[in-house]
Amino acid sequence: MKTKTLLLLALVMLTQIALPAGNAGAEKSKKTKGPKNIILMIGDGMGAAQLYAGITALRDNTNIYRCPVSGFVKTLSADEYITDSAAGATAYSTGYKTNNGYLGVTPDGAPKKTILEMAETKGLSTGLVVTAAITHATPAAFYAHLNVRDNYEEIARHILNSGVDVFIGGGWNHFTKRSDGKNFADSLVKRNYVLARNIGDIEKATSTKLAGFLSDEQLPRYSEGRGDMLPVSTAKAIELLSENDKGFFLMVEGSQIDWGGHANDLNYIVEEVVDFDKAIGKALDFAMKDGETLVIITADHETGGMAITGGDMKQGKVEARFTYGDHSAVMVPLFAFGPGAEKFSGLQDNTDIFWKCVELQKLGDK
Numbered sequence: 318m319k320t321k322t323l324l325l326l327a328l329v330m331l332t333q334i335a336l337p338a339g340n341a342g343a344e345k346s347k348k349t350k351g352p353k354n355i356i357l358m359i360g361d362g363m364g365a366a367q368l369y370a371g372i373t374a375l376r377d378n379t380n381i382y383r384c385p386v387s388g389f390v391k392t393l394s395a396d397e398y399i400t401d402s403a404a405g406a407t408a409y410s411t412g413y414k415t416n417n418g419y420l421g422v423t424p425d426g427a428p429k430k431t432i433l434e435m436a437e438t439k440g441l442s443t444g445l446v447v448t449a450a451i452t453h454a455t456p457a458a459f460y461a462h463l464n465v466r467d468n469y470e471e472i473a474r475h476i477l478n479s480g481v482d483v484f485i486g487g488g489w490n491h492f493t494k495r496s497d498g499k500n501f502a503d504s505l506v507k508r509n510y511v512l513a514r515n516i517g518d519i520e521k522a523t524s525t526k527l528a529g530f531l532s533d534e535q536l537p538r539y540s541e542g543r544g545d546m547l548p549v550s551t552a553k554a555i556e557l558l559s560e561n562d563k564g565f566f567l568m569v570e571g572s573q574i575d576w577g578g579h580a581n582d583l584n585y586i587v588e589e590v591v592d593f594d595k596a597i598g599k600a601l602d603f604a605m606k607d608g609e610t611l612v613i614i615t616a617d618h619e620t621g622g623m624a625i626t627g628g629d630m631k632q633g634k635v636e637a638r639f640t641y642g643d644h645s646a647v648m649v650p651l652f653a654f655g656p657g658a659e660k661f662s663g664l665q666d667n668t669d670i671f672w673k674c675v676e677l678q679k680l681g682d683k
């Protein structure tokens with residue numbers, strides 16, 4: 318035993334002596350420089366068919382072409398072959414599979430630190446921009462820890478202590494018209510947030526603590542009054558978060574692609590994907606200029622079992638049929654741009670996205 322240890326020691330010393338002087342530096346530079354900022358963009362319910370319907374409506378003029386890397390993501394949850402958005406987003410936010418309906422906790426209910434919380438701990442700025450209520454499953458998985466996805470009032474309590482710097486979506490009533498009589502809007506102001514209640518307020522905002530509530534509950538669909546809220550809010554969030562020299566983590570969700578899928582409504586899906594593509598454009602514009610930002614575009618699952626049954630790329634026309642009104646198990650597409658993008662190529666599990674991001678942005682080390 319002793320001889321073995323000694324031999325090993327001698328070997329280690331010899332190796333160190335044998336190393337040429339410049340080697341340590343070379344080793345260091347061989348390691349890819351991680352991104353300073355990460356923008357994770359989730360098209361809820363955006364399978365390849367939904368995306369392609371949007372691309373067709375855009376007459377092939379999509380921002381996704383700017384991403385050099387693509388891959389596929391398996392979406393199954395801990396307890397179901399077909400995931401819901403809570404378990405899907407928890408895989409992205411924590412790196413752990415959980416049961417459908419659970420947020421930021423494992424199947425046994427143990428809370429797991431999310432990538433957003435890890436970024437906060439490291440002094441980075443953080444943000445969430447969505448077209449649903451900010452308390453809805455996908456954004457909630459990044460700051461809440463509970464096993465009931467539709468307990469919006471409780472989820473609202475979780476965001477108060479999350480430290481998230483900029484959040485924009487709907488859900489005002491979950492903060493202000495509560496069954497416990499509390500007013501969390503006041504609590505947010507006490508925590509130095511500036512409140513924004515319309516898109517004009519968002520555009521003018523300069524505070525790096527910003528809580529944007531653009532509707533009382535869920536936001537309307539694009540063509541029914543929401544307009545360019547998503548791309549405008551994405552650009553604003555990037556502008557505010559990028560003031561932090563240490564970097565930022567931002568999650569942007571095209572929330573309602575999923576709702577179009579549940580409704581088997583092709584027009585709804587198309588307008589939501591086109592809108593999401595505009596937000597992708599804002600993220601990529603920044604990333605291309607900045608050079609230190611990784612942008613990942615993917616989905617949590619497919620919705621509707623959608624098939625494209627006809628169309629015309631030149632005219633931007635598309636036809637589709639749906640298998641049913643719920644999520645399907647099919648793999649979802651992923652696209653990536655920026656430092657570390659190549660790590661996201663190929664077939665991967667949804668939990669892998671978290672671990673790759675944490676490694677790249679060096680969020681794991683204390």
Ligand code: MG
Binds near residue numbers: 454
């Ligand atoms: Mg969602």
Ligand code: ZN
Binds near residue numbers: 362402576579620
């Ligand atoms: Zn859904």
